[in-house]
Amino acid sequence: xxxxxxxxxASLRGRIERIEAGADTHALHKVALGHAEADATLCGGLARxxxxxxxxxxxxxxxxxxxxxxxxxxxxxRRPLVWVRQDFSEIESGALSMSGLAELGLDPRLLVTVRAxxxxxxxxxxxxxxxxxxxxxxxxxxxGEPRQLDLVASRKLTLAAQASGVTALLxxxxxTPQPSTAETRxxxxxxxxxxxxxxxxxxxxxFDAELVRNRHGPVGRWIMEWKCDECLFSxxxxxxxxxxxxxxxRPHQAAAATTLRRAG
Amino acid sequence: xxxxxxxxxxxxxxxxxxxLSLTLESELRSSRPRKGGGNDTxxxxxxxxxxxxxxxxxxxxxxxxxxxxxxxxxxxxxxxxLANARAICPELTVFDADPVADAKTLGDIxxxxxxxxxxxxxxPPHGLYLDITGCAHLFGGERALLQTLCGALTRRGxxxxxxxxxxxxxxxxxxxxxxxKIIADGEEADAVGPLPVSALGAxxxxxxxxxxxxxxTIGDVAARARHEITARFGAGFTTLLEHALGQGDAxxxxxxxxxxxxVEKRFPEPVAxxxxxxxxxxxxxxxxxxxxxxxxxxxxxxxxxxxRTDGAVRTITVDTGRPVTKPxxxxxxxxxxxxxxxxxxxxxxxxxxxxxxxSRTEIVVQQQRDLDANVHDNDELAALIDRIAARIGGxxxxxxxxxxxxxxxxxxxxxxxQHHLAAATEAxxxxxxxxxxxxxxxxxxxxPEPINVPFASVxxxxxxxxxxxxxxxxxxxxxxxxxxxxxxxxxxxxxxxxDYFRIEDAEGLRFWIYRDGLYExxxxxxxxxxxxxxxxxxxxxxx
Numbered sequence: 098x099x100x101x102x103x104x105x106x107a108s109l110r111g112r113i114e115r116i117e118a119g120a121d122t123h124a125l126h127k128v129a130l131g132h133a134e135a136d137a138t139l140c141g142g143l144a145r146x147x148x149x150x151x152x153x154x155x156x157x158x159x160x161x162x163x164x165x166x167x168x169x170x171x172x173x174x175r176r177p178l179v180w181v182r183q184d185f186s187e188i189e190s191g192a193l194s195m196s197g198l199a200e201l202g203l204d205p206r207l208l209v210t211v212r213a214x215x216x217x218x219x220x221x222x223x224x225x226x227x228x229x230x231x232x233x234x235x236x237x238x239x240x241g242e243p244r245q246l247d248l249v250a251s252r253k254l255t256l257a258a259q260a261s262g263v264t265a266l267l268x269x270x271x272x273t274p275q276p277s278t279a280e281t282r283x284x285x286x287x288x289x290x291x292x293x294x295x296x297x298x299x300x301x302x303x304f305d306a307e308l309v310r311n312r313h314g315p316v317g318r319w320i321m322e323w324k325c326d327e328c329l330f331s332x333x334x335x336x337x338x339x340x341x342x343x344x345x346x347r348p349h350q351a352a353a354a355t356t357l358r359r360a361g
Numbered sequence: 362x363x364x365x366x367x368x369x370x371x372x373x374x375x376x377x378x379x380x381l382s383l384t385l386e387s388e389l390r391s392s393r394p395r396k397g398g399g400n401d402t403x404x405x406x407x408x409x410x411x412x413x414x415x416x417x418x419x420x421x422x423x424x425x426x427x428x429x430x431x432x433x434x435x436x437x438x439x440x441x442x443l444a445n446a447r448a449i450c451p452e453l454t455v456f457d458a459d460p461v462a463d464a465k466t467l468g469d470i471x472x473x474x475x476x477x478x479x480x481x482x483x484x485p486p487h488g489l490y491l492d493i494t495g496c497a498h499l500f501g502g503e504r505a506l507l508q509t510l511c512g513a514l515t516r517r518g519x520x521x522x523x524x525x526x527x528x529x530x531x532x533x534x535x536x537x538x539x540x541x542k543i544i545a546d547g548e549e550a551d552a553v554g555p556l557p558v559s560a561l562g563a564x565x566x567x568x569x570x571x572x573x574x575x576x577x578t579i580g581d582v583a584a585r586a587r588h589e590i591t592a593r594f595g596a597g598f599t600t601l602l603e604h605a606l607g608q609g610d611a612x613x614x615x616x617x618x619x620x621x622x623x624v625e626k627r628f629p630e631p632v633a634x635x636x637x638x639x640x641x642x643x644x645x646x647x648x649x650x651x652x653x654x655x656x657x658x659x660x661x662x663x664x665x666x667x668x669r670t671d672g673a674v675r676t677i678t679v680d681t682g683r684p685v686t687k688p689x690x691x692x693x694x695x696x697x698x699x700x701x702x703x704x705x706x707x708x709x710x711x712x713x714x715x716x717x718x719x720s721r722t723e724i725v726v727q728q729q730r731d732l733d734a735n736v737h738d739n740d741e742l743a744a745l746i747d748r749i750a751a752r753i754g755g756x757x758x759x760x761x762x763x764x765x766x767x768x769x770x771x772x773x774x775x776x777x778x779q780h781h782l783a784a785a786t787e788a789x790x791x792x793x794x795x796x797x798x799x800x801x802x803x804x805x806x807x808x809p810e811p812i813n814v815p816f817a818s819v820x821x822x823x824x825x826x827x828x829x830x831x832x833x834x835x836x837x838x839x840x841x842x843x844x845x846x847x848x849x850x851x852x853x854x855x856x857x858x859x860d861y862f863r864i865e866d867a868e869g870l871r872f873w874i875y876r877d878g879l880y881e882x883x884x885x886x887x888x889x890x891x892x893x894x895x896x897x898x899x900x901x902x903x904x
Contacts, residue, residue, distance in 0.1 A: 156832070156870065159804045163904020166803065177742050191804030191902055195761045195773040199790050200799035201904065205761050206786050209742070209778050211749055212757045222749050231741035287869040287904075290838060298840035299865045300798045302904040323904070326795050 126262075128171045130321075131329030138308065138317045139281070145172055147280035148255045148265040155271035158190030160287035163201065163302045165236060165268045167323045167330060170203045172264045173233025179226045181211040181219050182238035186270060189240055201302070202325040207233075216243035220250055227257035227265055238268040242275075251277035274309060282310035288320050291333050301325055303333055412450055416443050417458035426458040460486070470514070471616060472674035475666065476714050477506065479620060482529075482613035488536070490529050490613040503543055511541065517672060526552070529613050530604035534560045534579070549607025554580030561605055567594050579605065620664065620718035624648040631670045631711025638667075638712065639696065645717040646691040653722060659684020660719035665695060667706060668714035675706060680755050681747045682779035683740075684723040690744065691717075694751045701752040739786075746778045760785035767845050769805065769900065800843075800863075802873040802901025809898035812874060820880045823862045827874065829899050834866035845875075863903065871903035 129142035136142050143149065149168065153161030169178055180193060195205040211226075213219035216239055223237040237254075239246060255278045258265045267279070274282055284307045290299035302325075307318040322333040412432035416423045423443040425432075435450045447453055463486060471489055474481045477500065480492035493506065500506040503525050514521045526532035526544040534553050535542055537560040544552045553560070556579050558571045570593070576582045582590065583606055591599045604611050624645050632638055642665060653660060661684055666676045679694045699706060750758050759775040762785055766772055776785070794800070813828040823839040841862035849856060857878035864872045877896045887893055 156830075159802070159871070159902030159904055160869075163803050166904070179745075187807070191802075191806045194769075194802060194805035194901060195763070195790075196769070196801035197799060197803035197805065197901070197903075200793050200801050201803065202793065205763075205773075205790055206788055208761065209746065209782075210759050210761070210775070211753070212759065213753060214757075218753050222753065225749060225752075226745060229741055229745040231739075231745070287871065289869040290865060298798070298863065299838050299871065302799065302871075303869070304904075305869075325793065325799060 128174075129329075130168075130171060131324070131327075131331050132319060132321050133332070134317065135306075135308070135319050135321065135330070138315055139311065140314055143168060143172060143264075144280050145264050146258050146262045148251065148258055148267065148278065150267040150269060150274070150277065150279040150282045152269045152272055152274050152282065152284045153286070155189065157286050158186075158270045160302075160304055161268060161270065161285040162190075162193065162238075163323065164283070164285045164304045164306060164321075165266050166198060166201055166203060168266055169234045169236055169264075170201070170328050171330075172266075173207065175204075175207070176233030177207050177209060177231065178234050178236065179209050179211060179223075179232055180236045180238065181213055181223045181226065182236075183216060183219050183240050184212060184214055186238050186240035187212075190270060200325065201323065202328040216245050220245055223265070224253055224257055227254060227263050228261055230261040230263060232261075232263045234264040234266055236266045236268060238270070239272070240270050242269075242272045248277060251279065255279075279310065280312050281308060283307065284309055288333075300334070411452050411454045412437065413454045413456070414443075414446060415456045415458050417460075463487075469673070470519075472676075473668070473672045474510070475674065475716075476668050477510065479617070479623065479718075480613070480615040481617075482615050484533065488533060490532070492613060492615070493525070507541060507543065513672075527607055528604050528610035530601060530611055531607055533562065534605045537562065547607065549605070550580075550583065553605050554578065554583065558582060561601060563594075563598055563601060567598055570594065618720065620720040621658070621722045622649055622652050622660075622719040623716060624652065624718075625714060625716035627714050628712070631708075631713045632715075633708040633711040638706075638708070638715070639692075641715055642695055642717065643688065643692045645715065646688040646695075649717050649719060650686060650688045650691070653719060654686065657725055658719075658722040659686040659725040660691070660721070661685075661723050662719070662721035663691060663694070664718045664720050666714075666716040666718070667708075667712045668716070669708070670710050670713050673709070677702075677706075678720075679751050680779060682743045682750075682782060684725050685747075686725055690747075694747060697748050697751040739782075743782060746782065750779055755779050762788050763790050766848065768848065769801065769845070770807070799903060802871075803904045805901040806899070809875070809900040812897045812899050814897040821860065821876075823864065824874075824897065827897065827899075829872075834868075834870065834872070836864050837867050838865040839863070842876075861900070872899050873901040873903060874899045 126145040127140070127142040128145060129136050130139070151161050151165045151168070182193070193210065195208070198205050198208065211219075211222050213222055219237060219239060223235055226232060226235045254265050254267075257263075274284065286305040286307075288303040288305040290303060300322075302323045304321045304323070305318070306321050308316045310316065320333050321330045323329075324331050410431070412435050413429045414425045414432050414437060415427040417426035418424075419426075425437060425439050425441045425443065425446055428437055428439065432446075432450065432453070437446050437450060443455065467483060467485065467487065467489070471481045471483060474489060474491055478491050478493050478496045482490040482492075484490055493503070497503045497506050500509055507523055507525060511521050511523050522536040522540040524532045524535035524540065524542045524544065526535060526542075527546050527549060531544060531549045531553060534556065535544065538556050542552065558576060558579055558581075559568050561568075561579060571582060574593075576585070579602070582602060587599055587603075590602065600609075600611075603609055626641055626645060632641065645665075649660070649663075661681055663679045663681070663685070664676055665679075666674055668674050677695070677698055679691075679698050681690075681694065685691055685694075746758050755777050758778040760778045760781055762774045762776055762781065764772055764774050778785070810829065814824040815826065816824070821842070823841060824836060826833055826835045828834075839862055841864075842860035843862075844858060844860050846858045847856035859875040859877060860879070861873060861875045864874055866872070875898055877898060880895070
């Protein structure tokens, strides 16, 4: 290859990079998920003001919901969350339960649910909500593969998210991944609880999350555990339930420590 | 033209201004079979020379319910059996009565009459009352209003009889015998005096009783002492008579409550294009807001009425979560609503009147802006909820309130976000128990789905495997039971206690299943003495 062609290619690449950087003014704002490897792969975490897709098979709906609720919990940071869902999705995989959401460590007070009749209304509502910069995130839950949700619709959502700085999270149940303008795309399955004695009950939610698309980096597959108390993802604990709880408060030891320090 | 409606009182007749009442008789043509289309204004199909009647089944016989002039001239009358009528007049055209269509037509005409006054009351089956107090001057006086109204309805093929009087009963009595009369205050008795007693519209027993007593006209009845009339015909009839004579008045009950603010725009040339309609709507929104602003009010419910030249009226309502005080917001809400209509606004040959009213208003509390943008954020969220609700309906945008109950499906109440946003943001949810895995599932089925459990290891224990939606799941881990007793003090009839288990299957999926009923005590034996097997359900799915 000649030097001239190389330099042309290089200059074109530079231009494309500049165009992309110009479009993503919010792209710098990233939120760490908590899972070290995943964060490293995503160069710091999940990008705000972008579209992220989570795919799952129909019977894995609850796991995918848990995963996307976790993502929403990470990116919203005490701002309202709008959850748009299709009627059919509720019949198939159950309604989002506020008690369950509270158990995951999220705040039901910040959630507004929109019950859209069909994919058309859901898509339209999500686009509307994305334009409102008071929100933390918008979750769009769609069942199956409606033809309205094509590349154009996905591009519109991306532009709306970039303009307002609101993160769009698409929960696609019973759908196979298709080309779109999403920043990241995940396939989520439920994972086993970590191995332990069978009489141990299971612990925190565990996901088998596969990153199948990442616009600005490599992909990967990890087992992630959602820590309900800290509200972040992590590597699965070796022991799902602590053998002995760590003491929260030991006044006599603390007193001893201060005396020592004073003496020293 | 705009401003507040419903101010009572007219300058030139200070003591008791005549609240106009008007009765409209449109018997025959409204009952005719419709010829397609949904217009209330069916053109008068002049069915040439044959007499026409409408019949209805009464007392197991087809009787004449309404008839046209030609039929009346041939000697037919209302109530005559159809067989007799055919004998009198063989070349009769007969239609079946359709009371539902009649009522709808009357409703449509009432909608159309909204252009004259917001206070329109129905007087079924064929009448309408219009309270035109303070409205007549907008149409060039009472006489001109009466002419406009009668002319328009007559052109559409209705037979109209309309009168204006100080009391509604007097006006209705007049319409039974004359049209186009305006009875001044204090002249009611003179006006209705010569009319026959049937004009009062009392039931037929009273009317025939009066006739038998030799009291032919209302004047005759009025001349008798009241106590005689009351003793013979009851107090109700005396009251009716007094109202007809202008002594006291029965209130009319308008179809819609009077809106707090109304602004409207009339067009000499009907408007039909979307842009012009939208432009006028924004202009009206500006006028409405400036009217409300003077009294520190904001609109919670807005109605836009589009009056089509052919008489059809379309009203579109938009609700808001908090009082709206900006024309831009009103404009946008209506744009969303109009965009999302299933049957779009059909201008036909154009609208000649567009009206915007605020039917529910609230005092606006001016809020000091916080330095952090919290208030601003809440405002924006409320505005977004309003917009979505305008598009897809207020019931579809919900927030959640915790309920004080252990029953899982009742623990959370979904309420309209427009009305309960503030309550939901301040609701106190029960704290989760730290370092515990989730105790409640993330997705809950509205109706628990039955599952097939072959056997449980111990009677009250969890299953080893179960079949749900035709897939068999092997149980790997179990936590439970968590026993939830139903609220027997709220329900009547037998309710079963549920034993809930949290279960993980071989694939890692997690379920919340329960057994309906306890073995001891609740699950009885059936008629043959066999024990009743408990039913199992999956109620939710954990993440």
